[in-house]
Amino acid sequence: MKNLFTxxxxxDKPGLMSKWINVILVGLFIVAIFLLALASVGYKFxxxxxxxxxxxxxxxYGITLLLAFFSIFISIxxxxxxxxxxxxxxxxxxxxxxAYVEGIRGTPFLVQITFFYFIIATAVGxxxxxxxxxxxxxxxxxxxxxxIIRGGIQSIPESQWITAxxxxxxxxxxxxxxxxxxxxxxxxPSLAGQMSSLVKDSSLLSIIAVSEVTMNVxxxxxxxxxxxxxxxxxxxxxxxxxxxxxxxxxxxxxxxYYES
Amino acid sequence: MNLNIxxxxxxxxxxxxxDNLDLTIHDMxxxxxxxxxxxxxxxxxxxxxxxxxxxxxxxxxxGIPIDYAEKKLREYRKRIGLxxxxxxxxxxWSALKNITVPLVKVFGTNPEEAEEKARELLNRFGLGxxxxxxxxxxxxxxxxxxxxxxxxARQPEILLLDEPTSxxxxxxxxxxxxMVIELKEEGTxxxxxxxxxxxxxxxAEEVIFVDNGKIGGQERSEKFFEFGNNPRLDEFLSxxxx
Numbered sequence: 415m416k417n418l419f420t421x422x423x424x425x426d427k428p429g430l431m432s433k434w435i436n437v438i439l440v441g442l443f444i445v446a447i448f449l450l451a452l453a454s455v456g457y458k459f460x461x462x463x464x465x466x467x468x469x470x471x472x473x474x475y476g477i478t479l480l481l482a483f484f485s486i487f488i489s490i491x492x493x494x495x496x497x498x499x500x501x502x503x504x505x506x507x508x509x510x511x512x513a514y515v516e517g518i519r520g521t522p523f524l525v526q527i528t529f530f531y532f533i534i535a536t537a538v539g540x541x542x543x544x545x546x547x548x549x550x551x552x553x554x555x556x557x558x559x560x561x562i563i564r565g566g567i568q569s570i571p572e573s574q575w576i577t578a579x580x581x582x583x584x585x586x587x588x589x590x591x592x593x594x595x596x597x598x599x600x601x602x603p604s605l606a607g608q609m610s611s612l613v614k615d616s617s618l619l620s621i622i623a624v625s626e627v628t629m630n631v632x633x634x635x636x637x638x639x640x641x642x643x644x645x646x647x648x649x650x651x652x653x654x655x656x657x658x659x660x661x662x663x664x665x666x667x668x669x670x671y672y673e674s
Numbered sequence: 675m676n677l678n679i680x681x682x683x684x685x686x687x688x689x690x691x692x693d694n695l696d697l698t699i700h701d702m703x704x705x706x707x708x709x710x711x712x713x714x715x716x717x718x719x720x721x722x723x724x725x726x727x728x729x730x731x732x733x734x735x736x737g738i739p740i741d742y743a744e745k746k747l748r749e750y751r752k753r754i755g756l757x758x759x760x761x762x763x764x765x766x767w768s769a770l771k772n773i774t775v776p777l778v779k780v781f782g783t784n785p786e787e788a789e790e791k792a793r794e795l796l797n798r799f800g801l802g803x804x805x806x807x808x809x810x811x812x813x814x815x816x817x818x819x820x821x822x823x824x825x826x827a828r829q830p831e832i833l834l835l836d837e838p839t840s841x842x843x844x845x846x847x848x849x850x851x852x853m854v855i856e857l858k859e860e861g862t863x864x865x866x867x868x869x870x871x872x873x874x875x876x877x878a879e880e881v882i883f884v885d886n887g888k889i890g891g892q893e894r895s896e897k898f899f900e901f902g903n904n905p906r907l908d909e910f911l912s913x914x915x916x
Contacts, residue, residue, distance in 0.1 A: 546762040580725050580758075580781040581824075582751040591779060596766050670766075 416422060449464055458636035463640040464647050474630030475651055481547055482613045482655060487611065490605075493559025500564050511560065518557035523618055531622045547624040549614070555612045562604050566597035599670040606663030610656040616654075625653055675736060675832050675864040676700055677722070681733035683887075684717050691717040693887035694731070699880065704858045706878035707867040710910060714887040715867040719836045722865070723756040736831055744851040752780065755825025755833040760841040762821035763809040769796065769816075773824045781828065792837070795823040799853055808830050815846030819853050826857065833857065835866035851877070875899055883907050 418432045428436065452459075464471070499511030518526065527550050535546045570593055578588040620629035631648045635641055677699040684692040699705060707715045720726045722733060727742040734740070740750055763772045773792035777783040783791070796802045799819055809817055812834050818838050825833055835854065839847040851873050858864050858877060868874055874881050874895060881898040882905075883891035891898070891907045901908050 433747040571757070571761065575760055575766060576725065577764070580723060580751060580754075581776045582748055583776070584748060587779055590762055591775060592766075596764075599766070643826065 417465045454631045455641060459643060460640060461643055463638045464634065464643045467634045467638070471627065471630050471647065471651075476653070477544065477624070478616055478626040478628075479612070479655065481544070481551060481616045481619070481624070482609075484548045485551040485555060485612055485616070486502035486609050488548065489555035489559050490666060492552055492556030493563050493602060496556060496560040497563035497567065500560065501567070515560050518554055520560070523554055524621065525613060526550065527618060527622055543622065543624045546622070547619045547626070551612060551616055554615065555608060558608050558611075559605065562601050562608060563597065566601040566624065567593060569600060570596055595670075599667070602663050602667050602670075606659055609659050613659070614652055675702060675705075675805070675865070678732075678734040678737075679722075679820055680732045682721065683715075683729045684721060684726065684734060685729045688888050691735075691764055692721070692728070695863035695888050697882065697889050697892070698875060699882075700773070700906055702880050703861070703863055704878045704880075705865045706874035706881045707865065707884055708869070708874055708881060708910075709779075709820075709884040709890065713885045714858070715884045717836050717887075718884060719756070719865070721900060722832070723754050723834050723884055724750045725756065752828060753831045754899055756813075756820075757818065757821045757825050757833075757835050757838050759837045760814070760818075762824075763817055765809050768806045769801065769812065769820045772809070775829050776824065777827055791827055792823075793829055799856075812847060815849040816841050818842065818846075818850045822857070830863075832863045835864065835868075837867050837869065839868070839870060865901065868912075871911070873898070881911070885910070906914060 416446075417429065419434055421428055481579075484492075496511045496514055499507045500515075502508050502511070530550045530553070531546055535541075540546055575588060578592050583591070590652055616626055617628035618625055620632060623629065628648060631644050635644045639642070677697060679695060679697040681709070682692055682695040682697075682813070683690065694715070695718070709715050716797060717726070717766055719822050721728050724742070724747045727747075732739055735753070763769070767775060770789065770792050773795065774785065774788040777788040777791065778785055788903070789914065793802065793805065796805050796829065799822075801816065801819060801823065804812055804820070809820075815863070822833070822838070838854075839850050842850065847870065851870065854864060854866065854873075866874075866878070876895075878895045881891075881893055881895045882889060883898075883904075885906055891904050893903075899911065903910065
């Protein structure tokens, strides 16, 4: 009986039975709190009021998925380039990368979106809002990815560089074969966290009217005024993306496991 | 092996790790490098391995002077096998891959051939059953022996060993030293920095004493350990046999 609810140490995994019982318990606990709170407020849900706008919301959801999909790849690409810049022997690139990381991480996303959209995108004649959205989101997330990758590279002991050199590997070969595979494994958890943030951050693009899911739900809200139903749908929509990201990351961590 | 070193210096800022060192090794199979820690043994081996560039001086290996331009060094390193005190193996690769990948990437050997070669080496040194284990699953002695096997895979002109047993307990030390002796008997040219004096005496033809960034003594191993020729060496040896 005791084994159903506790494990001996935090490193132990609960059994299958115990796992599902506890998953259900946690689920019930969370739902119960919400229901109790709602009962005391006296709010009556009317799900039909959102259901009628399902096509509009789903269309927005599709845009959010696409935004996230492209931005994940581009932001990781930017992160790789900028982290290489941080380690560059050319001082200009080093400072440029540093300025990028500090500038992006130190200012509100809202401000960046506004400047990028109204000034830079306009100046270069970029009108497609989806593309602008992907670019802003990638540039924003890329700064965080840069720091994650830099930390990962620095966590590889110097001895591996020296050994690689003594074996005759070039710098590029060392990165490709020895450093990056290990860095990838080490940074997976923080990278997955950052990608989940990216998905959620995409909601801010609604301020420049990128027609993603948050924007569409807010528009629905302006018609039906059922804010709690609308936001519940929105919340579930994001969870449907962020939970798989987390699961994929855990799966990859196991697949590339090499340290005890 | 033949080594010809003239006026070799290596400075790290103010510190002179090697200071105008001269050394000639003529037609030797096995050389032990002994001396106090921080005396310059490691630096000497790293310069011979082409892993670092000297502040000044010349090193010739088997009659060919080392060109210390980085591009040339990469070619040169293919001729040399080097094993450090510890952490030689890449943790994300199995023992087998640790041997095959350098062959494939650095030498352009085709993967099947590299694997055959690696397996042959591992089997020869009784490591065959560990081929697919990750370094973390192996003992320190096994890791060092696999590192030596990796260095041997390139059929080096010289196998340089930088205190390969200093991080090991006596049992594992013996296991590694036995392998070194086996390689020596098969005709591998070995130069090894070590604190294992008994081993140096038994296995090396010639022993070099490196002290204060210079050669403090050089003798055939049967004569090297006699007292009374060299005060600094006597002092060093007296600490060992205390």
